[in-house]
Amino acid sequence: MAEHKKEIDQVTGIETTGHEWDGLKELNNPLPKWWLYMFYGSIVWSVIYWILMPSWPLVNGYTKGLLDYSQRAVATENFDKAAAERAEIGTMLLEASLEEIRDTPALLEFAMAQGEVAFGDNCAPCHGTGATGFEGYPNLQDDSWIWGGDLDTLSTTISYGVRAEHDETRYAEMPAFGRDELLEKEEIIQVANYVGSVAGLPTQEGVDLEAGKVIYEENCAACHMENAKGDLETGSPNLTAPTYLYGKSVEDIIAQVNAPRHGVMPAWIDRLGETTVKSLAVYVHSLGGGQ
Amino acid sequence: MSSQVEPIDKEEDEAWFASAAKVYPMEVKGRFRKIKWAILFITLGIYYFTPFIRWDRGPLLSDQAVLVDFERKRGYFFFLEIWPQEVYYLAGLLIIASVALFLMNAIAGRLWCGYLCPQTVWTDLFFRVESMIEGDRRKRITLDKQPWNAEKILKKGTKHFLWLMIAWWTGGAWVLYFADAPTLVYDLATGQAAFSAYVWIGILTFTTYSLAGHMREQVCVYMCPWPRIQAALTDEHALNVTYRYDRGEPRGHLKESKKRIADGLPAGDCIDCNQCFYACPTGVDIRKGAQLDCIQCGLCIDACDSIMTKVGKPTGLIAYDTDDNIERRERGEASVYRLIRPRTVVYTAIIALIAGVMLYAQLNRSMTDLSVVHDRNPLYVQQSDGSFRNGYSLRLLNKHNNEQSFTLSVEDMPKGATLEVVGIHKNADDVTKDTQLSLSVDADTTRSVRALVFSPAGVEMPSSLPMSFKLVDTETGETTVISDFFRAPGK
Numbered sequence: 001m002a003e004h005k006k007e008i009d010q011v012t013g014i015e016t017t018g019h020e021w022d023g024l025k026e027l028n029n030p031l032p033k034w035w036l037y038m039f040y041g042s043i044v045w046s047v048i049y050w051i052l053m054p055s056w057p058l059v060n061g062y063t064k065g066l067l068d069y070s071q072r073a074v075a076t077e078n079f080d081k082a083a084a085e086r087a088e089i090g091t092m093l094l095e096a097s098l099e100e101i102r103d104t105p106a107l108l109e110f111a112m113a114q115g116e117v118a119f120g121d122n123c124a125p126c127h128g129t130g131a132t133g134f135e136g137y138p139n140l141q142d143d144s145w146i147w148g149g150d151l152d153t154l155s156t157t158i159s160y161g162v163r164a165e166h167d168e169t170r171y172a173e174m175p176a177f178g179r180d181e182l183l184e185k186e187e188i189i190q191v192a193n194y195v196g197s198v199a200g201l202p203t204q205e206g207v208d209l210e211a212g213k214v215i216y217e218e219n220c221a222a223c224h225m226e227n228a229k230g231d232l233e234t235g236s237p238n239l240t241a242p243t244y245l246y247g248k249s250v251e252d253i254i255a256q257v258n259a260p261r262h263g264v265m266p267a268w269i270d271r272l273g274e275t276t277v278k279s280l281a282v283y284v285h286s287l288g289g290g291q
Numbered sequence: 292m293s294s295q296v297e298p299i300d301k302e303e304d305e306a307w308f309a310s311a312a313k314v315y316p317m318e319v320k321g322r323f324r325k326i327k328w329a330i331l332f333i334t335l336g337i338y339y340f341t342p343f344i345r346w347d348r349g350p351l352l353s354d355q356a357v358l359v360d361f362e363r364k365r366g367y368f369f370f371l372e373i374w375p376q377e378v379y380y381l382a383g384l385l386i387i388a389s390v391a392l393f394l395m396n397a398i399a400g401r402l403w404c405g406y407l408c409p410q411t412v413w414t415d416l417f418f419r420v421e422s423m424i425e426g427d428r429r430k431r432i433t434l435d436k437q438p439w440n441a442e443k444i445l446k447k448g449t450k451h452f453l454w455l456m457i458a459w460w461t462g463g464a465w466v467l468y469f470a471d472a473p474t475l476v477y478d479l480a481t482g483q484a485a486f487s488a489y490v491w492i493g494i495l496t497f498t499t500y501s502l503a504g505h506m507r508e509q510v511c512v513y514m515c516p517w518p519r520i521q522a523a524l525t526d527e528h529a530l531n532v533t534y535r536y537d538r539g540e541p542r543g544h545l546k547e548s549k550k551r552i553a554d555g556l557p558a559g560d561c562i563d564c565n566q567c568f569y570a571c572p573t574g575v576d577i578r579k580g581a582q583l584d585c586i587q588c589g590l591c592i593d594a595c596d597s598i599m600t601k602v603g604k605p606t607g608l609i610a611y612d613t614d615d616n617i618e619r620r621e622r623g624e625a626s627v628y629r630l631i632r633p634r635t636v637v638y639t640a641i642i643a644l645i646a647g648v649m650l651y652a653q654l655n656r657s658m659t660d661l662s663v664v665h666d667r668n669p670l671y672v673q674q675s676d677g678s679f680r681n682g683y684s685l686r687l688l689n690k691h692n693n694e695q696s697f698t699l700s701v702e703d704m705p706k707g708a709t710l711e712v713v714g715i716h717k718n719a720d721d722v723t724k725d726t727q728l729s730l731s732v733d734a735d736t737t738r739s740v741r742a743l744v745f746s747p748a749g750v751e752m753p754s755s756l757p758m759s760f761k762l763v764d765t766e767t768g769e770t771t772v773i774s775d776f777f778r779a780p781g782k
Contacts (some may be wrong), residue, residue, distance in 0.1 A: 007399075012639075032308065032309065032310075032513060033310040034311070064363045103716075104714075105714065108713070118668065129668055130668030132668070132672070142670055143675050143676065208366060238675075242675060285713075288743045289672070
């Protein structure tokens with residue numbers, strides 16, 4: 001091995017490292033020792049870290065580390081902690097009436113926040129993220145309700161659902177006037193046109209609306225009432241409202257009278273619990289259509 | 292094959308890294324030492340005692356003059372109270388601080404590094420403790436060289452103990468800026484304080500002890516970015532601690548110089564006593580000119596001045612001067628000191644401008660505020676009477692120390708339009724729709740509410756109507772108007 005001769009750079013007076021690239025030589029300006037020790041220290045630290053913490057991926061799983069640390073466990077712990085922190089206001093919510101929640105700013109703010117999240121998770125798939133509904137799924141923003149839009153009614157509807165598998169569920173079924181041959185085809189056309197005229201829709205030409213009115217009074221008024229404004233008690237929709245659940249034209253009405261479609265809303269009380277249902281009722285009420 | 296890259300053996304390997312040569316600064320007396328002592332006492336006094344200053348803000352808020360309250364999301368600085376959305380004050384302060392640093396640099400070089408930087412101040416304090424226990428430069432060098440005996444163990448032990456105490460006190464003062472100081476001191480003493488308080492004291496104790504006790508000038512030379520930045524900011528008129536080589540060279544010991552003068556040869560005032568080098572806390576020989584390691588603390592000026600006085604020569608061989616002036620004097624021209632230059636004027640103007648803007652913002656700081664967010668989905672809802680409804684999320688801010696009542700109204704809507712706020716109504720059964728509503732916000736907090744605006748029935752609405760919410764503080768009359776839109780399907 002050739003002996004390395006010390007070479008001093010003429011310009012700076014500093015020793016070179018002996019490395020040369022295309023005539024360029026590197027000066028040996030030594031790094032501070034402590035810097036080197038910090039580098040060694042970080043290597044030592046990384047080994048300690050491997051031993052203590054989860055680190056190396058294996059074919060099946062990974063090395064767990066002596067401290068048994070898991071981000072998932074920490075997340076669960078934080079979740080439980082947050083739930084415990086919410087327990088106090090949750091109890092207040094449980095004890096307060098819906099009106100009290102609405103009128104107490106602190107409870108209202110909490111219920112609105114909880115209700116919004118619960119709505120997004122559970123209600124939005126059918127009623128839409130903006131609660132404006134879709135065909136067959138009621139719009140919760142407007143002031144037209146099938147079962148009623150005051151706080152207690154909303155709470156009942158959310159708790160037990162509509163035509164759901166719960167003993168206390170809301171239930172209403174309109175007869176299939178056409179399919180079950182309760183009315184003749186001509187009569188269905190007449191009554192549908194009459195309902196259309198009440199709702200302010202364009203009616204079909206040459207239809208006897210007076211005959212339709214008679215049929216309405218005999219067959220429909222019991223539930224939808226004489227003035228066609230519906231009945232919240234029996235869940236009979238308002239036929240004069242600007243929103244129709246299954247389409248707003250005389251043809252749609254004919255289809256509905258012939259063989260009505262009936263939506264189902266699940267009962268949420270067992271799944272979400274009373275506190276969340278209360279928050280949801282307050283939230284839905286606050287959207288603006290609440291009565 | 293003759294390779295020019297030699298394999299490096301172990302001995303060579305050592306040469307890639309060098310232990311820092313320990314610096315043993317000599318104690319000096321003089322003008323700059325006095326200035327540094329004064330600044331040390333003032334700055335450390337501010338740091339250690341500020342948390343205990345009280346400032347009355349009423350019964351609900353903290354009475355600590357300077358406090359960062361993370362829990363309640365408030366910052367307090369004497370008369371200032373800062374909410375999270377006002378953190379731009381902090382940005383303003385940081386801009387002023389950095390431009391002030393530039394200004395200092397333009398006037399007299401590294402004034403910050405030499406006198407004000409915490410690293411310098413604490414290191415200076417630690418040096419003082421060291422020389423009190425172990426003696427001055429020569430004694431310390433001797434002590435380090437001597438074998439470990441009772442005396443060395445006692446001296447070193449005492450020094451490190453005192454250093455740790457100062458470091459610990461430093462960490463202890465730090466946490467007092469984040470909680471009520473007297474309460475926290477009691478809690479810390481009785482072991483009831485939050486775990487994070489002890490952790491932070493531990494961290495600050497460690498950093499102070501290692502940075503001021505052990506790392507010292509290494510921090511300035513290797514860790515700190517400012518020496519590099521300031522080197523790019525300086526100009527030929529910035530005053531710097533300068534060895535006046537025009538007067539000092541050729542240097543030589545006193546006897547040599549006298550002999551040279553007797554022989555009719557030129558002789559400078561520098562007697563090559565190395566006192567400037569011994570006094571330097573970063574181990575710099577100032578006679579080699581401006582260099583990165585020099586923090587310009589002025590201690591070499593004191594060291595040199597006292598020697599010059601002893602040998603009967605004028606002081607100021609090392610002084611705040613510029614290289615430009617030295618060259619001028621060598622050409623036989625007079626020295627020039629230009630304090631007012633474009634850059635000092637511009638820096639001062641920037642500081643004044645930002646300070647002015649901040650002061651204006653502070654004097655006109657609103658005590659109440661309102662933010663409005665229109666519902667995105669749906670933009671509007673048609674009511675069964677054919678009218679339209681828009682929903683808005685409102686947040687009302689009350690910075691007053693007491694509950695404040697407000698009236699909220701909608702402006703620029705067609706006649707007959709009404710406003711409803713969820714949870715606000717005149718009597719228990721009835722939801723109140725009105726053109727104007729009263730509501731209150733608790734002391735020093737915000738309240739978010741949902742507001743619904745209804746267009747009058749039978750009125751044709753455009754697809755987008757500019758309107759606004761008006762919030763009036765019923766007590767002070769402070770009015771906030773926030774513009775938004777009322778949406779409808781339009782024609």
